[in-house]
Amino acid sequence: MSASTTEVATSAARPFDVATGRAHDRSPKERAFRVMLLACLAVGIFFLGVLLTRVLVDGWSRLDSQLFTEQASAILPETAGAQAAILGSIYLMGLTAMFCLPTGVLAAIYLEEYADPTKRVNRLIELNIQNLAAVPSVVYGILGLGILARGFGFGFGLITGALTLSLLVLPVIIIASREAIRAVPDSIRQGSLALGATRWQTVQRQVLPAAVPGIATGSILALSRAIGEAAPLVILGVAAFVPFNPESLTDPFTALPIVIYRSASEPSADFRILSSAIIVVLLAVLLLMNTAAILIRNRFQKRW
Numbered sequence: 507m508s509a510s511t512t513e514v515a516t517s518a519a520r521p522f523d524v525a526t527g528r529a530h531d532r533s534p535k536e537r538a539f540r541v542m543l544l545a546c547l548a549v550g551i552f553f554l555g556v557l558l559t560r561v562l563v564d565g566w567s568r569l570d571s572q573l574f575t576e577q578a579s580a581i582l583p584e585t586a587g588a589q590a591a592i593l594g595s596i597y598l599m600g601l602t603a604m605f606c607l608p609t610g611v612l613a614a615i616y617l618e619e620y621a622d623p624t625k626r627v628n629r630l631i632e633l634n635i636q637n638l639a640a641v642p643s644v645v646y647g648i649l650g651l652g653i654l655a656r657g658f659g660f661g662f663g664l665i666t667g668a669l670t671l672s673l674l675v676l677p678v679i680i681i682a683s684r685e686a687i688r689a690v691p692d693s694i695r696q697g698s699l700a701l702g703a704t705r706w707q708t709v710q711r712q713v714l715p716a717a718v719p720g721i722a723t724g725s726i727l728a729l730s731r732a733i734g735e736a737a738p739l740v741i742l743g744v745a746a747f748v749p750f751n752p753e754s755l756t757d758p759f760t761a762l763p764i765v766i767y768r769s770a771s772e773p774s775a776d777f778r779i780l781s782s783a784i785i786v787v788l789l790a791v792l793l794l795m796n797t798a799a800i801l802i803r804n805r806f807q808k809r810w
Contacts, residue, residue, distance in 0.1 A: 558789070565782030573783055577749040578765065583776035588784050590748045594664075594759040595791075597752060599733050601668030602675070607725055609672075610679030614721075617680070618687045619709050639677035646674045647741030655742060662743050663756035670738050675728040682724020686717040719803040726799035730792050736763035762788045 576587025621628040650670030660666045690713050698708040714721075744764055752759040762784055769781035 561782045561785045561789070564779055565784075565786050568779055568783035569786060573787070578747055578760075579749070580747055583769070583772075583774060583780050586780060588762070588765055588780075588787070590751050591760050591762045591765040591784070592787065593751050594748070595733060595761045595788075597664055597759070598667055598671065598761055599729055601664060601755075602671045602732055603725075603729055605668060606672035606676045606679055606728075610676050610725070611683050611721060613680050614683030614687055615709060615714075618684050619705065619713070635677050635680055639681060642737075643674055643735050644737040644741060646670055647738030649673065650738060651741050651743070661756050662758065663754070664752055664759050665755040666742060667739060667744060667759070667761075670742060671732040671735065674735065674738060675732045678728040678731070679725050682728065683717070683721045686720025686724065687713060689720060690716045715806075719806045722802040722806075723799045726795050726802070730795045730799075733761075733791065733795075734763055734788065736761075736767055739764055740767075762791075 572585060573587050574592065575589060576585060577589055578591070579586035617628070617632065621631075623629065623632075647670060650666055650673070654660050654666045654669050655662055660669070694712050694716065695708055698712045699705075703711070739761055744758075744760060747768065748758055748760040766781050766784050766788065769777045769784065772778070
């Protein structure tokens with residue numbers, strides 16, 4: 507058997523090695539880089555496990571029905587609940603999604619499907635969106651305080667908090683939606699237009715259904731960031747101690763991050779146990795939202 511035949515046979519016996527480079531011929535630099543990545547991943551998982559274990563151990567005794575049915579108390583932490591904070595966070599996220607999702611998706615559709623990228627105005631809009639995505643959340647709190655609460659006279663109720671958080675996550679939703687729309691092959695658009703469909707019919711019936719996984723995933727992850735933000739709400743003067751549920755858009759309200767901050771800063775050990783229990787509730791909500799994002803992505807994802 508010739509040398510070339512032997513080489514071909516050896517390559518055919520190891521197709522995975524040749525195709526991916528994950529075999530004996532990997533360079534030492536690649537191996538070192540892989541080890542470094544695995545070490546960073548292990549460190550992150552370790553500290554996450556330590557955090558989850560700590561809050562579960564500390565707050566396990568307070569994970570009962572009273573946490574969801576009772577209101578906050580400033581003097582009886584052992585029987586206090588977080589009903590107002592839980593409902594306040596749910597209302598806040600519902601309003602935030604109602605404000606930012608349609609605006610973000612429509613803005614992404616315009617920038618990707620209709621806007622002329624060569625015009626200076628559109629380039630300026632894209633630059634501002636990318637810059638706004640990196641602005642600290644406390645700046646949005648100052649913006650909401652100065653313009654929404656005082657300038658427009660919305661006060662310090664749910665409407666102001668929802669609009670402020672909408673401004674916070676809107677650039678992220680626009681960027682994620684644009685990436686999802688951009689991932690749809692141009693052949694889909696060209697085929698639809700060739701069959702006589704209009705630009706809007708192509709976007710509505712072909713592009714958007716194909717981009718749903720990316721749009722939904724990015725939007726849910728953006729809302730997951732918003733539900734854990736405390737800095738904008740602190741700047742807005744959201745009350746930490748609210749022993750009643752909000753009944754209108756202008757009522758005072760509280761949220762889970764604010765109650766966690768307030769309880770953890772108290773000197774009493776019972777308040778720290780209460781804060782650990784509320785942290786578990788907040789992490790459970792974040793886990794459900796991230797799970798929903800993964801399920802939606804896997805359910806509607808298409809491979810071109």
